[in-house]
Amino acid sequence: MNNVIQVDHLIKQYKKSQKAAVDDISFNVREGEFFAFLGPNGAGKTTTISILTTLLSKTNGTVSIAGYDLDKEAKKIRYNTGIIFQNPSLDLELTAEENIRLHVSIYGTYRFRPFYGMMPKAYKQRIEELAEIVGLQESLFKNLKTFSGGMKRKLEIIRSLMHNPKILFLDEPTQGLDAASRHSLWEYLNRVRTEENITIFLTTHYLEEAEGADRICIINNGKIAMSGTPGQLKERLIQKYMYVDATDQNTLKTELCRLGAAFMETGQGLKVAYKDKTPQKLLSGLDIPLTKLEIHQPSIEEAYLDLIKEGSVLS
Numbered sequence: 001m002n003n004v005i006q007v008d009h010l011i012k013q014y015k016k017s018q019k020a021a022v023d024d025i026s027f028n029v030r031e032g033e034f035f036a037f038l039g040p041n042g043a044g045k046t047t048t049i050s051i052l053t054t055l056l057s058k059t060n061g062t063v064s065i066a067g068y069d070l071d072k073e074a075k076k077i078r079y080n081t082g083i084i085f086q087n088p089s090l091d092l093e094l095t096a097e098e099n100i101r102l103h104v105s106i107y108g109t110y111r112f113r114p115f116y117g118m119m120p121k122a123y124k125q126r127i128e129e130l131a132e133i134v135g136l137q138e139s140l141f142k143n144l145k146t147f148s149g150g151m152k153r154k155l156e157i158i159r160s161l162m163h164n165p166k167i168l169f170l171d172e173p174t175q176g177l178d179a180a181s182r183h184s185l186w187e188y189l190n191r192v193r194t195e196e197n198i199t200i201f202l203t204t205h206y207l208e209e210a211e212g213a214d215r216i217c218i219i220n221n222g223k224i225a226m227s228g229t230p231g232q233l234k235e236r237l238i239q240k241y242m243y244v245d246a247t248d249q250n251t252l253k254t255e256l257c258r259l260g261a262a263f264m265e266t267g268q269g270l271k272v273a274y275k276d277k278t279p280q281k282l283l284s285g286l287d288i289p290l291t292k293l294e295i296h297q298p299s300i301e302e303a304y305l306d307l308i309k310e311g312s313v314l315s
């Protein structure tokens with residue numbers, strides 16, 4: 001399978017900022033994949049997606065989208081991508097269809113005509129086809145002022161797909177939606193994905209949203225903390241661990257190294273992974289008396305929160 005997104009050593013340092021918002025990240029997305037870019041507030045998701053969609057300049061690194069180089073062929077990238085951002089940018093004074101008509105004429109996909117009836121057949125077919133997929137046929141000619149948040153999102157989906165993009169970028173698209181609207185948005189996105197065979201690049205805060213993806217990349221503090229299929233991440237994230245401590249912590253560390261146990265210093269003592277071994281088996285190899293022993297088996301949600309809190313994982 002071809003890579004439709006190829007990012008190598010991408011860096012973004014905002015002016016007057018001490019720290020890079022995106023700090024030397026590399027990843028790829030394959031054609032037709034549903035790829036989730038998961039991370040907490042301020043991790044660098046919007047910065048990355050803005051660079052990939054040509055809306056923000058990068059400081060360093062190379063990016064290729066749909067086979068086009070970001071530095072040389074930004075216009076071609078724009079023709080091949082659709083974007084749905086956190087806050088819908090729709091004109092409330094217009095009808096749903098007028099919003100789409102304006103967008104496609106600015107985009108250069110179809111020439112602007114003052115009435116729907118005057119638009120080309122291909123335009124009408126496309127808008128009706130997409131309206132049917134997201135269930136907005138009845139409201140296409142209604143004023144946007146009467147639209148709910150969920151309906152606006154549906155309209156955004158139509159708008160982003162009018163020019164048959166190969167890749168759809170979604171920046172936290174369910175932000176501010178209730179559970180039911182969130183669920184139906186996913187139904188529509190999965191439908192357009194299957195019917196239009198497009199690649200989806202999603203940024204999200206929510207682990208549950210990323211769980212439906214083919215691959216997940218976790219970004220934290222501008223760096224990639226982990227990536228893989230949801231199954232692989234679960235396996236790697238859910239690390240059973242225990243906290244141990246001893247009066248002589250240095251000797252305990254030496255002992256753990258001798259036993260080949262991965263550990264990390266924390267405020268609660270040494271955090272030790274016990275992956276394949278049982279805690280008992282691991283502890284039986286220790287010669288030093290312990291002052292603390294706490295055994296943990298976190299859920300995936302807890303493991304993810306631990307990862308983004310600590311900024312690293314046990315190896």
Ligand SMILES: Nc1ncnc2c1ncn2[C@@H]1O[C@H](COP(=O)(O)OP(=O)(O)OP(=O)(O)O)[C@@H](O)[C@H]1O
Nearest residue numbers: 014015017021039040041042043044045046047048
């Ligand atoms: N225009 C800017 N100028 C300076 N710093 C910025 C700018 N935009 C974002 N940042 C900083 O860059 C870092 C990454 O921000 P970014 O918006 O990419 O994160 P995010 O993962 O999308 O967060 P959220 O989930 O809250 O939208 C943050 O520390 C943020 O404060």
